[in-house]
Amino acid sequence: xxxxxxxxxxxxxxxxxxxxxxxxxxxxxxxxxxxxxxxxxxxxxxxxxxxxxxxxxxxxxxxxxxxxxxxxxxxxxxxxxxxxxxxxxxxxxxxxxxxxxxxxxxxxxxxxxxxxxxxxxxxxxxxxxxxxxxxxxxxxxxxxxxxxxxxxxxxxxxxxxxxxxxxxxxxxxxxxxxxxxxxxxxxxxxxxxxxxxxxxxxxxxxxxxxxxxxxxxxxxxxxxxxxxxxxxxxxxxxxxxxxxxxxxxxxxxxxxxxxxxxxxxxxxxxxxxxxxxxxxxxxxxxxxxxxxxxxxxx
Ligand code: UTP
Numbered sequence: 388x389x390x391x392x393x394x395x396x397x398x399x400x401x402x403x404x405x406x407x408x409x410x411x412x413x414x415x416x417x418x419x420x421x422x423x424x425x426x427x428x429x430x431x432x433x434x435x436x437x438x439x440x441x442x443x444x445x446x447x448x449x450x451x452x453x454x455x456x457x458x459x460x461x462x463x464x465x466x467x468x469x470x471x472x473x474x475x476x477x478x479x480x481x482x483x484x485x486x487x488x489x490x491x492x493x494x495x496x497x498x499x500x501x502x503x504x505x506x507x508x509x510x511x512x513x514x515x516x517x518x519x520x521x522x523x524x525x526x527x528x529x530x531x532x533x534x535x536x537x538x539x540x541x542x543x544x545x546x547x548x549x550x551x552x553x554x555x556x557x558x559x560x561x562x563x564x565x566x567x568x569x570x571x572x573x574x575x576x577x578x579x580x581x582x583x584x585x586x587x588x589x590x591x592x593x594x595x596x597x598x599x600x601x602x603x604x605x606x607x608x609x610x611x612x613x614x615x616x617x618x619x620x621x622x623x624x625x626x627x628x629x630x631x632x633x634x635x636x637x638x639x640x641x642x643x644x645x646x647x648x649x650x651x652x653x654x655x656x657x658x659x660x661x662x663x664x665x666x667x668x669x670x671x672x673x674x675x676x677x678x679x680x681x682x683x684x685x
Pocket of ligand 1: 402403404405406407408409410420448496498499500501502504505522523524654
């Protein structure tokens with residue numbers, strides 16, 4: 388049988404318009420996606436993952452009064468000129484690479500009505516194309532394309548034509564923090580994918596259909612928008628992406644894949660601190676001093 392090649396995934400949606408209440412007051416005027424992990428805003432890691440996966444158009448969803456992300460990608464002539472003249476041009480490398488490799492499209496979610504609503508805001512730009520979604524406060528660290536979770540999901544989509552999502556095994560006590568997939572029977576290995584029967588948003592441990600959680604990387608067919616259009620406010624009064632995914636799984640197709648990746652939940656205070664420490668320990672300019680400080684504490 389000939390291999391069918393479905394449309395290549397070239398667009399990514401990065402929702403970054405949440406209220407970030409867990410980081411108040413820091414997030415009153417700054418999106419949590421701009422908080423630094425060592426010296427790079429969280430969202431830069433997310434964009435780098437999308438770029439490495441081969442994405443060409445990055446659609447950022449931003450919230451009211453939080454223009455920091457949009458401003459971040461603008462050219463700051465005065466500052467950049469000064470850095471270049473002082474021989475510090477290397478600090479601009481990651482931003483310049485993004486500017487020259489991908490299109491950054493900025494959209495506004497006028498009220499934080501939920502993740503599903505944020506993704507729905509991208510419909511006029513995504514149109515009928517397949518697209519990936521990367522949560523702007525979830526980081527994965529990948530040195531090469533073969534370690535890239537978004538790249539892996541895009542590859543699965545291109546082979547199957549079905550919406551594909553990343554799942555992680557979590558402790559049963561943690562299910563209330565995530566969307567959880569129902570796969571029929573509990574599976575121990577999902578590396579080659581499994582059809583999702585339903586999706587439940589943040590179930591308690593006693594009602595969770597499995598312990599496979601959705602950590603925030605997805606590839607969708609544009610048909611998800613038809614379901615998002617009809618999704619009513621759900622858990623916490625928000626329009627939940629999980630509810631639209633539940634309809635997609637039941638009425639069309641949704642596949643879940645496990646994939647080994649180094650991942651940090653930077654939208655959570657502890658996850659954010661762990662990401663900072665772990666990544667700082669990989670920096671030659673910080674490692675020794677940070678380690679000797681940590682040794683005084685343990
Ligand atoms: P979270 O639920 O982690 O974000 O959403 P939050 O609501 O900002 O978090 P807390 O609990 O108040 O601290 C996951 C991702 O979806 C985006 C967030 O910015 C985050 O990247 N999001 C969420 C939106 O873009 N819009 C929304 O209405 C909700």
